[in-house]
Amino acid sequence: MLGVIKNSLFGSVETWPWQVLSKGGKEDVSYEERTCEGGRFATVEVTDKPVDEGLREAMPKVMKYVGGTNDKGIGMGMTVPISFAVFPSDDGSLQKKLKVWFRIPNQFQSNPPVPTDDSVKIEERESITVYSLQFGGYAKEADYVVHAAQLRTALEGTATCRSDVYFCTGYDPPMKPYGRRNEVWLVKA
Numbered sequence: 001m002l003g004v005i006k007n008s009l010f011g012s013v014e015t016w017p018w019q020v021l022s023k024g025g026k027e028d029v030s031y032e033e034r035t036c037e038g039g040r041f042a043t044v045e046v047t048d049k050p051v052d053e054g055l056r057e058a059m060p061k062v063m064k065y066v067g068g069t070n071d072k073g074i075g076m077g078m079t080v081p082i083s084f085a086v087f088p089s090d091d092g093s094l095q096k097k098l099k100v101w102f103r104i105p106n107q108f109q110s111n112p113p114v115p116t117d118d119s120v121k122i123e124e125r126e127s128i129t130v131y132s133l134q135f136g137g138y139a140k141e142a143d144y145v146v147h148a149a150q151l152r153t154a155l156e157g158t159a160t161c162r163s164d165v166y167f168c169t170g171y172d173p174p175m176k177p178y179g180r181r182n183e184v185w186l187v188k189a
Helices: 002-010 051-067 141-155
Strands: 013-015 018-026 029-036 039-047 078-080 082-088 094-103 121-125 128-135 161-170 182-188
Touching (some): 018 141, 029 141, 039 051, 051 094, 082 141, 141 161, 141 182
Parallel strands (some): 013 078
Antiparallel strands (some): 018 029, 039 094, 039 121, 082 094, 082 161, 128 182
16 A cells, blocks of 8 residues: 555656547536547446445555556556546436546556456556536535536537446545546546
8 A cells, every 4th residue: 555655646647648629618617528548447346335435445446456466566657537437327316336447557558467456457448538527626426416417417409428427537646635626527429
């Protein structure tokens, strides 16, 4: 765990490559349309738990993998944002499942270390186009639900998004108290 903390405080931080296609807004909601590059990701899936509880289980596993708990014993550095897929119910609340996606740094994309924790999987993901809404603070499930609803309302009549899944993202280590950046990404249909 010490390697994880050292990595997040002093290690390199690489931004997940994306391109802004357009910017828009409606009333007090501003958003970006982006294409986010695909690649290899370390993933952890949690079911049968509320989102906040599932994150408390999944995030340490991903962070340990990145910090050196892998077959090569090497810390890879961080990529931001860390994203997790959530699955909304018809009423807008979230189902009791999530999937954390951590983009493996470019240096390790072609040959990522093998996780030593069986719950951490390496998966290939295609590029995606998303509508992104940014907000601050320490985000919880309720914050993501509210911001996703705001973004859906702002996009009504101008864009079509998937209704079965969206992504919640964070850019900051837990020990950063101010100026935090979170986003909700609705996936373009």
